[in-house]
Amino acid sequence: MRFTNTKNYQHQQADKIGILVTNLGTPDAPTPAALKRYLKEFLSDPRVVEVPRLLWWLILHGVILRFRPRRSAKAYATVFNEQGSPLLFHTQQQCDAIRQQLQQQGHRNLEVAFAMRYGNPGIQTVLDELFAKGVRKLLVVPLYPQYSASTTASTFDAIAKDFTRRRWLPDFRFVSHYHDFPAFIEAAAQQIETFWQQHGKPQKLILSYHGIPKRYLLNGDPYHCECHKSSRLIAQRLGLDSDEYLTTFQSRFGREEWLTPYTDETLKALPAQGITHVQVFCPGFSADCLETIEEIGEENREYFLTAGGAQYDYIPALNDNPAHIDALCQLIEQNLAHWQVQDDPERQGRALALGAKT
Ligand SMILES: C=CC1=C(C)c2cc3[nH]c(cc4nc(cc5[nH]c(cc1n2)c(C)c5CCC(=O)O)C(CCC(=O)O)=C4C)c(C)c3C=C
Ligand SMILES: [Fe+2]
């Protein structure tokens, strides 16, 4: 059998709408074996590493998967806690909060679930569950505010690959970015302002994003521009002048040049320029994870203080902060508006207010 079939089809069943929230994924445990599995899946994705396949296979299997799993497992061991991986924990919480808020707003025929692009729970498993519950319209929301082929398009690929084996495909929508969505900018600004109320304002706010190779930007990936736009809008909303904040890029991987300025090098250089009090916020990470907790919260703090910095604060990611959940629900509602006009005349007023066309 080439295609998966839909079992027990019944006529006159109401179509359900499925919301699939996704994130990158994380190892099952902070052990070298689990890291090897996770890194193999992640780094074999041609959207992530754009290097000729045979050459990359030799480097990945001959070098990286021999040494990196042990090193990365040590780093992950510092962030895993009794709830497991922070990324998995926060994504689960975000999903539950989105479901609850949409239900409170009167949405009835919805299933809300989350999946990870790499590792567990995998996209195929979760889609199987959603379709078994009668989902016939699917909205996928990757929790990457800024579009990058390495993350957003890779998620699309995984959904598309899953669809190639299904007999009955759903109506389908995909959120490719929300880097300038007003409610997202507002949630980020509020998170920073709340931090200022408790800890004061720094000399410089560092807005640090995960990097990608500079080559991807030169080949047309809009990620770099979208990061800068998010920064500009957050800074504008906070009333910051251009010399009061910086956009930097972290988490370099491999030897080629990545997007600059690098977060670590910037933090090492700032004290010599008289900047001794900084705060770092990561607008590209919707949930705290290894790259924020360990790399920004610990490693880069050390660089800054060793270079002569006096005060360094990490401002937590948006996680399940109510303003963040509200922003994601607004994004979801905008994308659902058209379907709901079709399905539920009672919701027409609200859907039309959100911009749906009849
Ligand atoms: C938020 C956006 C992200 C982009 C863009 C991104 C690009 C990218 N990442 C790698 C390599 C690695 N990333 C790793 C961890 C990691 N990356 C992101 C997000 C983005 N990556 C997150 C949220 C995480 C943390 C996951 C967690 O479990 O907490 C890792 C694994 C960690 C390690 O071994 O250092 C690697 C490797 C590349 C090559 C890339 C773009 C080309
Ligand atoms: Fe990454």
Ligand SMILES: [Fe+2]
């Ligand atoms: Fe890292």
